[in-house]
Amino acid sequence: MNTPHFPETSADINDVLFEQIAVxxxxxxxxxxxSALPADISEQLLQVLAHQDExxxxxxxxxxxxxxxxxxxxxxxxxxxxEAQMTSAKVWLDWTEQLRCYLNRRLFMGLFSFESHxxxxxxxxxxxxxxxxFKGQSNRVLSLVTYLNRGWEPDQGGELVIYSExxxxxxxxxxxxAFGTLVIFLSEEFPHEVLAASRERFSVAxxxxxxxxxxDNLDPPS
Numbered sequence: 001m002n003t004p005h006f007p008e009t010s011a012d013i014n015d016v017l018f019e020q021i022a023v024x025x026x027x028x029x030x031x032x033x034x035s036a037l038p039a040d041i042s043e044q045l046l047q048v049l050a051h052q053d054e055x056x057x058x059x060x061x062x063x064x065x066x067x068x069x070x071x072x073x074x075x076x077x078x079x080x081x082x083e084a085q086m087t088s089a090k091v092w093l094d095w096t097e098q099l100r101c102y103l104n105r106r107l108f109m110g111l112f113s114f115e116s117h118x119x120x121x122x123x124x125x126x127x128x129x130x131x132x133x134f135k136g137q138s139n140r141v142l143s144l145v146t147y148l149n150r151g152w153e154p155d156q157g158g159e160l161v162i163y164s165e166x167x168x169x170x171x172x173x174x175x176x177x178a179f180g181t182l183v184i185f186l187s188e189e190f191p192h193e194v195l196a197a198s199r200e201r202f203s204v205a206x207x208x209x210x211x212x213x214x215x216d217n218l219d220p221p222s
Contacts, residue, residue, distance in 0.1 A: 018099055037182050042180050074127070076124075078120045080118045123200065126193070131192075138188075141207075146180065152176055152177055158198075159195045164190070
């Protein structure tokens with residue numbers, strides 16, 4: 001007797017992906033998954049981009065809160081924060097919320113919230129080596145990056161270079177910004193940089209945060 005086959009639901013597919021992420025985070029603190037972001041989410045993020053004007057993007061700062069400054073010697077990308085009122089971004093925000101809940105159940109990470117923005121790098125733009133969070137000084141715990149660039153070729157540059165916290169000279173890995181690739185890593189432990197590219201480069205960068213708000217003192221997003 002043949003066992004009936006039922007098609008996988010999106011929840012099943014997400015759980016498989018989320019478990020891959022959890023296992024790699026547990027083993028090595030970072031994960032790189034080419035073409036892993038579900039296609040409907042990538043397409044919806046492209047739709048959000050298509051409805052934005054160039055003037056909606058602003059030059060990215062370094063630092064946090066009142067200490068934010070522009071420094072074109074460190075980074076030259078332009079960003080646009082993803083807000084809940086961006087209708088087409090709902091599928092992205094729902095998916096990252098599912099991931100947050102899964103990682104909390106699986107790894108007990110205590111992730112409280114998520115923030116993300118689009119980043120646009122023009123040809124020649126870069127972001128020098130940095131950490132997304134310094135130990136004990138930030139509530140960013142887990143960094144997530146995905147890419148929205150179709151047909152990216154290796155000779156076009158623009159790689160994300162990830163280093164070990166114990167050796168910031170020798171790269172652990174270099175990631176091409178190819179469409180749908182997912183990169184997730186512990187924010188305090190992996191210095192990284194974005195190399196210049198020969199074509200326009202779009203990504204989404206996000207951070208899962210813990211809640212370090214104390215009484216009436218809010219800990220704002222960077």
